[in-house]
Amino acid sequence: MASSEISLEAVSSVSQVPADAWDACANPPPGSSALNELDTPASSDLTNHSRNESEESYNPFVSHAFFSALEASGSACSRTGWAPRHLIARLDGGIAGIVPCYLKSHSQGEYVFDRGWASAYERAGGSYYPKLQASVPFTPATGPRLLIRNGVDAELIGGALAAGLAALCEAAEASSVHVTFARRQEWKFLAKNGFLQRTDQQFHWHNQGYEGFEDFLATLNSRHRKAIRRERREAVVNGITIHALSGSEITEDAWDSFFAFYMETGSRKWGRPYLTRAFFSLIGQTMAKDILLVMAQRGGRWIAGAINFIGSDALFGRNWGAIEHHPFLHFEVCYYQAIDFAIGRGLKRVEAGAQGEHKIARGYLPQTTYSAHYIVDPDLRRAVHDYLRRERQYVAEAVRELTSAGPFRKDADEPS
Known part of the structure; x- marks a missing residue:
């Protein structure tokens, strides 16, 4: 791997990436994966990301077809405030990793709310927009955000993508990068690469x-x-x-x-x-x-x-x-x-979308969701860091309380 060369670029449309190359990263075929083959402690985060989270199960929202429909239909485009800036990592010329990413001029359609951060920063004289959003537009569903194909060093490509997001933020003169509805192990990995950690909750039904x-x-x-x-x-x-x-x-x-x-x-x-x-x-x-x-x-x-x-x-x-x-x-x-x-x-489960405590009575229980945030301005970063520490404690307690209030039988002998 020492002789290999990684290069990064940002493209302005999913159509600039061949569908088969995109999908090889987004939904790798079942079987042996580079993520599964990493056994060293230093690389355990992304290894566990694969092993514990459905062995790279198929997620329709990160497919080339879904992003293509969003962009070709005019739903996610510059006009709507979702300008594509997909980050591509090439290894010896071939596509090895992708982060679906958009340059945003507002905070709409994301379902992880940062308008308070934007308002506070702008009151202090800063410019919060544009910002970078690494996500699936209008889709509050957990899925992979660091898309890495099989057969490569996942830690190496993941680290390059994390660094590439920070570099893209600087090049775009953006205030921040927001990786939303990431998988938990990606969230942990990004934290080791300078991103702040945020949690929230949804309600899922489990089979x-x-x-x-x-x-x-x-x-x-x-x-x-x-x-x-x-x-x-x-x-x-x-x-x-x-x-x-x-x-x-x-x-x-x-x-x-x-x-x-x-x-x-x-x-x-x-x-x-x-x-x-x-x-x-x-x-x-x-x-x-x-x-x-x-x-x-x-x-x-x-x-x-x-x-x-x-x-x-x-x-x-x-x-x-x-x-x-x-x-x-x-x-x-x-x-x-x-x-x-x-x-x-x-x-195995039904994910019923964002918000809605009324779902608990229908058998949908709280599930923690994860996002990671890279903020350029050190003062804003400190303020958000302190806020997120308190917010994570609140979310954890809310998940515990709402789970205990679920509709499931406490007494196994209760007649049906």
Whole structure:
């Protein structure tokens, strides 16, 4: 390796990277991986990243197709404040690692909130924007952020990528770099490379080898078990039917309807929804096998829906919307149908997106999420460091308290 040469560059579009080279880093094929082969204590962080986190399981959000749809559709581009600056590490000329990265002019669509940092810095006379965001736009789902292909020294390439992010920050005259929804071992690795550590929480459902939805219900206390059964019944009164669509079952008509739901709900929640109509057609063309679209119909027309993405061991819930509002329909379409699908497919978990303590009563428990932050200004860095230390303590305590308040049976003998 001493004779090998690493070079770094930033590209302004995912289209500048061949899809096969990108995907070889983002979703390495199963089997022996450079990350698995590292055994020395000095390289244990990225080794454990691979061994403990699903052995490089398939994550649809880091695929070339997903980023291509975001950028080609005009959803993530300079005009929307998401200018691509993907960091590429080449080893002897070949692509060995990638960090998906965007130059941001605002703090929207990230789900890890730093507006308070921006406001404080600007009050002190600094310029917080632009900043660099190493993430999947508009997607609060944990996944790899240091994308490293098999067969290379993961520590070496990972270190080059971490240093490259700092260099790219300087070259872009950005205030900071934010690596959000990273895997835990990446979070630890980046901390050793000068990044500050931040935590938050989401709510995930975990499959304990259930044979069916009733097996899951049997693990809940009677109050929550009865409430879920009632919610599922009442969600489909008034002639509502639920349809789980995937692959070729998802037509342009279904996308038209889902986009109308997305726009209606997104306009109320965010003011300006992020994703364009073209985005949904593009993922329908290139990622149909990775998509579960749960749609509700009444009187022959679609009235509500939720989009999910299918990984090798997880179902990722993303966007929901409706043009008719019925009691409990949101819970059925977003949460219970996702659980049904995960059980049927044998997936290990359902990630239900950002926020929402109401998910606990539906069997989704707190899960810590991780982000890493490189801040150039030493004064801002010190202030954020102190804040994050307190915030991590708060998050850890909240996760403990909310987990203990979960709906699962405490008494194994409680009748079902």
